[in-house]
Amino acid sequence: MSSGNRPSDGVRNVGNQFGTFGGVFTPCVLTILGVIMFLRFGFVVGQSGLLLALVIVTASKIITLLTTLSLSAIATNTRVEGGGAYFLISRSLGPEFGGAIGLLFFAAQALSVAMYVIGFTEALMFFLPEGTSAMLVATIANVIVCGCVWIGAGWTLRIQYGILAAVVLSLISFYVGAFQSFDMETLRSNMGPSFTGNESFWSVFALFFPAVTGIMAGANMSGDLREPGRSIPRGTIAAVGVTFLIYASQAVFLAGAGDRQALIDDNLIISKIAMIPLLISAGVFSATLSSALGSMMGAPRILQSLAKDRLFRSLNPMAAGSRKDGEPRRAVIVTGVIAQSGIMLANLDTIAPLITMAFLLTYGLLNLATFYEAITNNPSYRPQFRYCHWTTSLAGAVGCGAVMLLIDWRWATVATGLVAVMHWYLTRVGITTDWGNLSSGLLFERTRQNLLKLEDDLYHPKNWRPFVLALSGSGFSRPHLVVFGHWLTSETGILTLGQVIPGELGDHQQRLTSQERILHTMIGDLGLSAFPAVVVAANYTRGVEALVQCQGLGQLRPNVVLLGCPLQAERMQAFGRLLRNIEGLQRSVIVLRQTDDPDEDMSAPTGTIDVWWRGRANGELMVLIAHLILLNSSWRGRQLRLLRVVESDAGIEEVDLHLAGLLKEARIPGVTKVVVSSDSTAAIQTTSRNAALVILGFQTPADSDDEQWLERIDALAGDLPRVAFVRSAGGMLLKS
Structure with a gap:
């Protein structure tokens, strides 16, 4: 998995060089120990009781720990640039998933700023004169946070050391x-749940979960870390462990020192319990502001990374960074505006569940990316972090999905739907990137497994599908074969366009590569579902025989x-020998004789497809070929006619019933017609003169019968513009 080269934005991004403690551990810890801990954790313990509060903390931490393991694996498997989770997901699942989740994750981070600023304002309002506008205070706080990040990440992180101390x-x-204040009786009374109003375990879980989402604070700074592959795993796992101990122990002490009703009603219960309440106030202000700073630093970097990848044209201006250290100042302004919108439109309790969904979806996709990287056995997946297994990644993904549905299936559906719509948009736009992702690896592994299964199961006659090798010649010099092969295989089969270069391989290696490239380009330009195959051989016959023998994998050939x-006639001796050799290789043959040029748009000619029946030896394949061609959209509305020549009127009814029975048995729509004539060649010419395609059977000529075979073929085809002569090697059944 390669990180690829991004388009230049014209600015030299020198970047910062932060270490594990300052660049990952501190931002993660301060984002996790934020507004929820100081202003809502008492409510969580009061509503759910100690035991369920510990379950909520533990479940949340398990999900974030599993996600951290996946994050660490991907972060140590590639050169990590800016963008955090977006960068890692896009380089694994591809730009479509990356772009979709990147926008959602950016919005969640920006709204997190609003959540933390609102929490800061709630705490500060206790110390301000009555009548002070909370909206004004939150707006001023948001501007200050934007200003700090505008100055630069280095200055902001240095501030956070002081905040960490507070x-x-x-x-x-x-x-x-x-x-x-700890009292065992109080502890016992607070053990069980006591949900009030509309609260439930999952609503309380949704309120608490944003408290642990700070694990991405360090990853979001990936482009500013000295050694992201080393710092992200160590700093993030340490932050998860330390904050788990803090939350678990805090739940125990709250349950043992606080009255249940006070826990539920008093947002500043922690301050009432503390030895020095003023320090709690300082902690609240510091934690909420630090969390806001952490999200304000992360969100613009996600937006900048999205813009650099040119996934959304309207975001391109956001790619620019400051000349000195690449700070995403334009993206900071956008983040500040979104945060201000959140401040004006919502409160803490309504924002938290929405952010929860966005974070859970991001974590789920990150786990899914790591899971797929592991199970596809991609040789490029070589993470230095050894403590992540596909089972842990799968558990993390399933856990995120389950929690989303249990919290609120409606919002989970909305969030998933938004990602799906953006993914569809990016897929439709056709994003071109120069980094690898696991889509091709996943497809390769799935194809490999399917090929191994097909090795034993493919060739039951019921499963027969056309795998056509069409000798299209140099640069499609035989376009009628290309078009016919496309008609036959576009809905159900595989088409390979073969070309033989006469001569010695040593003399034509460059031409071989060139012709393969030309064939591949032409296939793309014409919108064909086909594969190119070019071979150098002593002569045309030897080259075709080599292609017939060597094309395909195992039974899929x-x-x-x-x-x-x-x-x-002078070409018939070599052609007859080729037909005999192909028969010996047990391959069916279609010899197409066409006197007009096919339409450039590959549209079907008007008329019927006439199949002239002479028995099951070739007849079953002939009927099946006609049916498969009629499945092609350009042949829609045409009709299959199954015909046979008899010499007298006496056999008409019996033969007609037989032909109708064949079509009914095969469940193939069509009409039947019996033609009475002592001259089958003339009957074919007369009856099928307006047909779009005529299909006839043939037998492989003997050594001494090559020229006579060509004469018979010419006579049968006559003036008909499009005739396919078929010799079946078996392997299919009309009745199945």
Whole structure:
């Protein structure tokens, strides 16, 4: 998996060089220990009780830990650039999934800024004069956060060291105060749940989960880390472990030191319990602002990374960074505007569940990407992080999906639908990128497994499908064979366009490569579902025989060889030998004799498809070929006619019933016609003169019968513009 080369935005991005503690651990810890811990965790414990609160904390941490393991695996498997989760997902699942989830993740990060600013405002309002506008305070706080990040990530991260110290002091104050107030009777009374109003386990879970989503704070800074492959795993796992211990122990102390009703009603219950309430206030202000800073630093970098990849044209201006260190200042402004919109339109309790869905969807896709990387056995998947297995990634993905549905299946459906719509849009646009992703690896592994299964199951006559090797010649010099092969295989089969270059391989290696490229380009330009195959051989016959023998994999190999009809007697000796050799290789043959040029748009000619029946030896394949061609959209509305020549009127009814029975038995729509004539050649010419295609059977000529065979073929085809002569090698049944 390669990171690829992004289009240049004209600015030299020197980038920052942060280490594990400052660039990953500190932002993660401060984002996790944020507004939910100080202003809503008491509510979580009060509503759910201690035991369920521990279940909520543990389940949340398990999901984030599993996601961290997946994050660490991908981060140590590729050169990580800016964009965090977006970058990692897009380089694994491709630009369509990456672009879809990248936009959603960016929006969630931007709204997280609003959530943290609202939390900061709620805490600050207790210290401001009555009548102060909360909206004004939140707006000022949002502007300050934007300003800090505008100056640069280096300055912002240095601020966070002081914030971390304030949070640590506030936690010490809480633990000391809670220890002094701890009462076992209070603890026992707070063990079980006591949900009020419309609250439930899952609504409380949805409220709490955003508290643990800070695991991406370090990954979002991936482009500014000195060693992202080393710092992201170590810093993120350490942050998950440390904050789990903090939340679990805090739940125990809250349950033992706080009255249940106070836990539910008082958003500042932690301050009431703490030894020095002022330190809690400082911690609240510091934690909420630091979380807002962390999200404000991460969101613009996701937007900038999306813009650099040119996935959405309207985002291209966001790719620009500052000249000195590549800071995404334009994206900072956009993030600030979105955060301000969230501040104006919502409150803390309504924003949190929406952010939860976006984060869970991002985590689920990140786990899914790692799962697919592992199970496809991609040789390029060589993560240095060894503590991630496909089972843990799958468990993380399933866990994220299950929690989304259990929290609120409606919002889960909306979030998934948004990603699906954006994925569809990017797929339709046809994004071209120069980085690899696991889609091709997944497709290869699935194809490999299917080929191995087909090795034993493919050739039951019921499963017969046309795998056609059409000798199209140099640069489609036989276009009628290309068109006919397309008609026959476009709905149900496989078409290979073969070309033989006469001569020695050593003299034509460059031409071989060139012709393969030309064939591949022509296939793409014409919109064909086909594969090119070019071989160098001493002569044409040897080359065709080599293609027939060597094309395909295992049992999946050409079963029909499509040839043009020789029009000169001098070519018949070589052609007859080729037909005999192909018969010896047990391949069916179609020799197409066409006197007009096919339409450039490959549209079907008007008229019927006439199949002249002379028995099952070739007849079953002839009828099946006609049916498969009629499945092609350009042949829609045409009709299959199954015909036979008899010498007297006495056999008409019996033969007609037989032909109708064949079509009914085969469940193939068509009409039947019995022609009375002592001259079958003349009957074919007269009856099928307006047919779009005539299909006749033939027998392979003997050594001494080559020229006579060509004469018979010419006589049968006569003036008919399009005749396919078929010799069946068996392997299919009309009745199945």
